Amino acid sequence: MLIDTHCHLDFPDFEAERDVIVARAMAAGVGQMITISTRVKKFDKILRIAETYDNVFCSVGTHPHNADEELDVDVDDLVRLSAHPKVVAIGEAGLDYFYDNAPREAQMIGLRRHIEAARETGLPLVIHSRSADDDMAAVLTEETGKGAFPFLLHCFSSGPDLARIGVELGGYISFSGILTFPKSEELREIAKTVPHARMIVETDAPYLAPKPFRGKRNEPAYVAHTAQVLAETIGVTTEEIAAITTENAFRIFSRMPRL
Numbered sequence: 737m738l739i740d741t742h743c744h745l746d747f748p749d750f751e752a753e754r755d756v757i758v759a760r761a762m763a764a765g766v767g768q769m770i771t772i773s774t775r776v777k778k779f780d781k782i783l784r785i786a787e788t789y790d791n792v793f794c795s796v797g798t799h800p801h802n803a804d805e806e807l808d809v810d811v812d813d814l815v816r817l818s819a820h821p822k823v824v825a826i827g828e829a830g831l832d833y834f835y836d837n838a839p840r841e842a843q844m845i846g847l848r849r850h851i852e853a854a855r856e857t858g859l860p861l862v863i864h865s866r867s868a869d870d871d872m873a874a875v876l877t878e879e880t881g882k883g884a885f886p887f888l889l890h891c892f893s894s895g896p897d898l899a900r901i902g903v904e905l906g907g908y909i910s911f912s913g914i915l916t917f918p919k920s921e922e923l924r925e926i927a928k929t930v931p932h933a934r935m936i937v938e939t940d941a942p943y944l945a946p947k948p949f950r951g952k953r954n955e956p957a958y959v960a961h962t963a964q965v966l967a968e969t970i971g972v973t974t975e976e977i978a979a980i981t982t983e984n985a986f987r988i989f990s991r992m993p994r995l
């Protein structure tokens with residue numbers, strides 16, 4: 737069994753056929769999935785989806801793209817909303833200097849609030865980091881120094897230093913379909929350096945479909961393709977990569993029950 741630790745089932749791409757998407761994931765061996773919040777103001781919809789399917793769990797948080805729209809969401813709001821048993825993570829929050837859709841100051845304020853919520857609740861923080869390696873490494877080092885909190889670097893596409901620092905600080909590294917792309921040689925080299933006990937897999941669906949579906953709409957069933965490439969990259973079998981990543985997912989998403 738595999739777990740898709742990061743998808744966006746609330747996106748309009750899935751609106752008309754969510755039942756089919758979830759069923760197809762299960763048929764492909766993806767037993768559980770986590771649909772990730774990008775706007776606290778739309779959290780109701782996320783929660784409705786998580787409540788509809790036994791094997792779908794969710795997070796609560798504000799994507800860095802929307803950071804300036806949700807500066808009124810404070811730590812207490814995140815903590816309060818995360819009390820629901822279907823909520824297994826805080827985020828996704830972080831820094832995206834590639835798109836810079838929100839001012840960097842707002843992204844940083846949001847990230848620090850989400851860190852505080854993760855520390856307070858013990859739920860893992862799902863971190864989105866793109867083209868922001870130095871600032872992310874600095875803030876994670878500073879904040880873990882103030883008090884540990886569980887976290888993972890989702891859809892990892894950063895450089896080797898951030899991977900190393902993330903692992904040193906106790907974090908997990910999540911690999912998406914990017915790992916399967918021909919040009920992702922550096923990322924596959926990084927994967928070889930990540931301890932087996934710290935790697936998980938995700939789709940980030942509807943984005944970033946892995947080979948051989950690249951360019952098409954992604955969906956949780958396809959996480960098997962990323963897991964297969966990860967297995968080949970680090971030299972383990974298909975069965976072993978499923979066992980490794982699933983055990984790790986249950987360890988980091990500690991509130992998620994084994995169904």
Ligand SMILES: [Zn+2]
Nearest residue numbers: 828864890891
């Ligand atoms: Zn993201």
Ligand SMILES: [Zn+2]
Nearest residue numbers: 742772828940
């Ligand atoms: Zn995402």
